[in-house]
Amino acid sequence: MAQPLLEVRDLKKYFPIRRGVFQRTVGHVRAVDGISFTVAQGETLGVVGESGCGKSTMGRTILRLLEPTAGEATFDGADLFKMSKSQMRAMRRQLQMVFQDPYASLNPRFTVMETLSAPLKIHGLYPSPKERERRVHEMLERVGLSPEHARRYPHEFSGGQRQRIGIARALMVEPRLIVLDEPVAALDVSVQSQVLNLLKDLQNEYGYSYIFVAHDLSVVRYISHRILVLYLGQMMEWAETDDLFAHPLHPYTQALLSAVPVPDPDQKRERIILQGDLPSPANPPKGCPFHTRCPVAMPVCSEQRPTWSEVRPGHFVACHLHGGPSTEGGAS
Numbered sequence: 001m002a003q004p005l006l007e008v009r010d011l012k013k014y015f016p017i018r019r020g021v022f023q024r025t026v027g028h029v030r031a032v033d034g035i036s037f038t039v040a041q042g043e044t045l046g047v048v049g050e051s052g053c054g055k056s057t058m059g060r061t062i063l064r065l066l067e068p069t070a071g072e073a074t075f076d077g078a079d080l081f082k083m084s085k086s087q088m089r090a091m092r093r094q095l096q097m098v099f100q101d102p103y104a105s106l107n108p109r110f111t112v113m114e115t116l117s118a119p120l121k122i123h124g125l126y127p128s129p130k131e132r133e134r135r136v137h138e139m140l141e142r143v144g145l146s147p148e149h150a151r152r153y154p155h156e157f158s159g160g161q162r163q164r165i166g167i168a169r170a171l172m173v174e175p176r177l178i179v180l181d182e183p184v185a186a187l188d189v190s191v192q193s194q195v196l197n198l199l200k201d202l203q204n205e206y207g208y209s210y211i212f213v214a215h216d217l218s219v220v221r222y223i224s225h226r227i228l229v230l231y232l233g234q235m236m237e238w239a240e241t242d243d244l245f246a247h248p249l250h251p252y253t254q255a256l257l258s259a260v261p262v263p264d265p266d267q268k269r270e271r272i273i274l275q276g277d278l279p280s281p282a283n284p285p286k287g288c289p290f291h292t293r294c295p296v297a298m299p300v301c302s303e304q305r306p307t308w309s310e311v312r313p314g315h316f317v318a319c320h321l322h323g324g325p326s327t328e329g330g331a332s
């Protein structure tokens, strides 16, 4: 892998739990609890896990749409978490986000022209109205829409078209890294593949880096170079996509993969059904966070948190079956 464009170290995002008339803090929801990874120029990092595993919070915290509790995030050498609000506003030109629900993320009272021109005005790009209009038309064509669509409002489009507008809005300012938060989850399967192919084409053409957050592993497999598996805000496994699918090591990854449909019935995996509910991130289990649902848990698993071990080049896992125990504090 090339030099990292983004490097995240030990990222934490805790939300306070407040109770009583004085709203005293009585605990914390540990939505993101010590996550470290890198993303290279032109790379797609897929981030997967069940809903509530902290993957969306992680993306928002890196972009400082939420303030981090602890950790570091370095983008092209710049420390994102030490930036002032105005420095961060300028930096957002290079760091954009696409949201899951394209309808909710577009202002229904704005035409497409107004929506797509807004980031250009904010960042002082294409100052003349004529230039802005040309840029909007160009971008609409690039995402598979037509310049005539610029005069319309969000309700006049299908879900897939609205997501194309959401992608166009992110690309207007020529970013380098885009966080895509479940970008195809609200779309029909046939439309999903069109949007995924569009994202791949744009990456090949412009070299964008993506953090692609999703719960659907088959979607993540299609678009990602590497995949990071999260559970209760913590890292379970991280590997190149083909390696993860061929040799999943963590029992949680194995359970997620067992639910992915395979085209060849001879290669069908036995489905692993996880017992029990996802524990609360306000009170995560001691030791390995997955031990309450792990089909192969051992006595040590409820006592000691596993180390984050590189079991072969570029393939990391946090599991006592694949590395030595450590004290609480865990993955690094």
Ligand code: SF4
Binding pocket: 250, 251, 252, 288, 289, 290, 291, 292, 294, 295, 296, 297, 298, 301, 306, 318, 319, 320, 321
């Ligand atoms: Fe299962 Fe133990 Fe590995 Fe956790 S550390 S995944 S409980 S075997």
